[in-house]
Amino acid sequence: MKELKLMKGNEAFAEGTIRAGADAYFGYPITPQSEVLEYLMAVRPYETTGMVVLQAESEIAAINMVYGGASCGKRVLTSSSSPGISLKQEGISYLAGAELPCIILNVVRGGPGLGTIQPSQSDYFQSVKGGGHGDYKCIVLAPSSVQEMYDFPKLGFELAFKYRNPVLILSDGIIGQMMEKVYLDEPTPRWSEEEVIKNSPWATTGKVVDRERNIITSLILEASIQEKHVIKLYEKYKVIEENEIRYETFQCEDAEYLFVAYGSSARICQKAVQILREKGIKAGLLRPITLLPYPKKAINDLSKQIKSIVVVEMSMGQMVEDVMLAVECKIPVNHYGRTGGVIPSPKEVADFMMQKIKGE
Amino acid sequence: MNEEIIIAGFGGQGVLSMGKILAYSGIMQDKEVSWMPSYGPEMRGGTANVTVIISDERVSSPVLNEFDTAIILNQQSMDKFETSVKLGGILIYDGNGITRHPKRKDIKIYRIDAAEKAAETGVAKVFNMVVLGGFLKIKPIVKLENVIKGIEKSLPARYHNLIPLNEKALKIGMEYIYEVNIN
Known part of the structure; x- marks a missing residue:
């Protein structure tokens, strides 16, 4: 319970x-x-x-x-x-x-x-x-x-x-x-x-007789070894990208226009989707849950059915760049943002999408 | 059911805790809820407001620009939020300290002299419960028994002896709220 x-x-x-x-x-x-x-x-x-x-x-x-x-x-x-x-x-x-x-x-x-x-x-x-x-x-x-x-x-x-x-x-x-x-x-x-010892065999939990010393450091002075280390890190990031992408969609099944937003902006966009649906606009929302790794493929797949995207962020436009990369310039990607601590209202977000739809 | 409420007044009037009790009451009645305070610099010695949403479905945006009900407890909040009530919505206000009364004819306006009634109980602090009682009379979205449970959940156990007084304040509010006709 x-x-x-x-x-x-x-x-x-x-x-x-x-x-x-x-x-x-x-x-x-x-x-x-x-x-x-x-x-x-x-x-x-x-x-x-x-x-x-x-x-x-x-x-x-x-x-x-x-x-x-x-x-x-x-x-x-x-x-x-x-x-x-x-x-x-x-x-x-x-x-x-x-x-x-x-x-x-x-x-x-x-x-x-x-x-x-x-x-x-x-x-x-x-x-x-x-x-x-x-x-x-x-x-x-x-x-x-x-x-x-x-x-x-x-x-x-x-x-x-x-x-x-x-x-x-x-x-x-x-x-x-x-x-x-x-x-x-x-x-x-x-x-x-x-x-701890079982789950983190790499950790500095005390030297035991039958294994090498565990060393935790980010200092690798030898360039060739440092390069190998970074390449190993990037191999790990690739595995993370293959396995750990998380996102949520809202009313995307028949959507023609898409919001992409994360965190609280995604909540605001969910309401904007409702407002637009009441006016007969088929809007949907994709909410990345992992921002790294980023759900590029999911956005790219959706872009085949979508006419245009509005990215909503409380910033001057940052995640919008990743959305643009994800759709490979196939459809227009617009940005709506408020910044400096100002929170956009669901209505202004919905109005912005309406404007973009009419402007097309 | 989806009720979007803004409660606005001075810091110290119990605006945020009134919102919290209302939200908890909603949970006690198996509703979905959200409670979003203004926490900006204006709170420090100035106005405080909180948006409470009580709904049958998962709440989307916790931040809104228009409301089904505005509960307004000082003049600054009246100036800011009278225009934010949806067409046909409700505005509830305490007349104490209000110099410019609401004028809109496309909404329903109710007045409750909660500061005065709370003072009459001898414990002026129950002011916010008098206001909440008034709201629940007009919009009975949660049952009184669930509000009491909400108060129990919101108050630390050491204050549970004050629950009967709060219940009394809620009932006073229900009794003394009245509609104002704007001509």
């Missing part, structure tokens, strides 16, 4: 990490994600499951604590919002280079700079095109409901450990702050020391 609760997205995420069997959370407060740390401090999992909850001295300290915890094969995570995530980028690059599994939650706010505390989706490029330095990729999940904020820590750890890769959960101020129904499942226990 699943427990039913009304929770904020940030609280659901925090509860999700405890129930996913996380070993440690390292964070630093910033609006609009401070409830993650607040909730963990209020629930005190260190007294029940033994999960460490620590407010670090800065975002940079927190991401480096994640590096330390992950090196030991533990299920660890951090969370922040845009400016804080920028600070973490060096650490994320190191984690990716050293192939360390972990979860990083970004509850995006408007930027650039210190920007605003209100919702935005302007960190898409940062999340999927790099962020830190070097040839690397994170797996990027985009929740669009409070339930997914609860579910994704568990999924995130699964993927992170399956591929030894950081998982970025790209949320935003709407999903973090809103409350919805959440079904809580039975907690997954934390791994015992034996399970």
Whole structure:
């Protein structure tokens, strides 16, 4: 029997990490994600499951604590919002280079700079095109409901450990702050020391006599070996792309016009689809759940039945570039965006698509 | 059933918790719900508002630009949200502190003097429950028993002794809300 609760997205995420069997959370407060740390401090999992909850001295300290915890094969995570995530980028690059599994939650706010505390989706490029330095990729999940904020820590750890890769959960101020129904499942226990050694044979769990030393590092000074390492990483990313693409479609069966949107924009577009359907326009929505790997093929396949696409993002246009690449210029791809913390209404999104349809 | 509500007033009037109780009541009645607060800088000492959606089906957008019902508890919110009520929708307001009363003739307007009635109970803080009672009289989308369950879920156990007082406030609201005719 699943427990039913009304929770904020940030609280659901925090509860999700405890129930996913996380070993440690390292964070630093910033609006609009401070409830993650607040909730963990209020629930005190260190007294029940033994999960460490620590407010670090800065975002940079927190991401480096994640590096330390992950090196030991533990299920660890951090969370922040845009400016804080920028600070973490060096650490994320190191984690990716050293192939360390972990979860990083970004509850995006408007930027650039210190920007605003209100919702935005302007960190898409940062999340999927790099962020830190070097040839690397994170797996990027985009929740669009409070339930997914609860579910994704568990999924995130699964993927992170399956591929030894950081998982970025790209949320935003709407999903973090809103409350919805959440079904809580039975907690997954934390791994015992034996399970850590079994599940992460690469981790620095202490040298034993009959095996080589485990070394966690992203420093490979020899160019030819560094190249081999990066090629190996990219072979892994290819496997991830083959196996882990996730997306959801809404009213796409007979759709002639398509919205592509993720996170809270996908929720707004769902309402816009309803508004357009009431006017007799056959609109549909494709919502990428994984932003990396990206559902290119699904969008390309749909483009054969679709006349045009509107990409809706709370940014000046970032994901729209990936949609354009996916459809290979076969159909028009338009972008509708609000930025700086302004949230588009379902009506303005529907009106924009109407305009584009009439303009064709 | 799909009811889209905005509740707007000053920070400290209990706008957000009223929305939370309403959303929890919806869950108790097996509805789908969403609760989306304004959390911008305007909250700090200024206005606060929350969008609550209660529906038979999965809620799509938690953010809206027009509403079936607007519950308006100060002048700034009246200026901002009177125009956001759907044609034929409902506007409920507390007259306390309102200098420009609503004028629209294409919606139904109700008034509830909740601040005054709450003060009469001796506990002015139940203001938001008086307002909620008034709303439920006009739009009985959730049963009173489920609202009580919603309050139980929303309040920490140490405040459960206040539930009878909140129930009384809900009933006062139901009794004292009245329609205003705009001519």
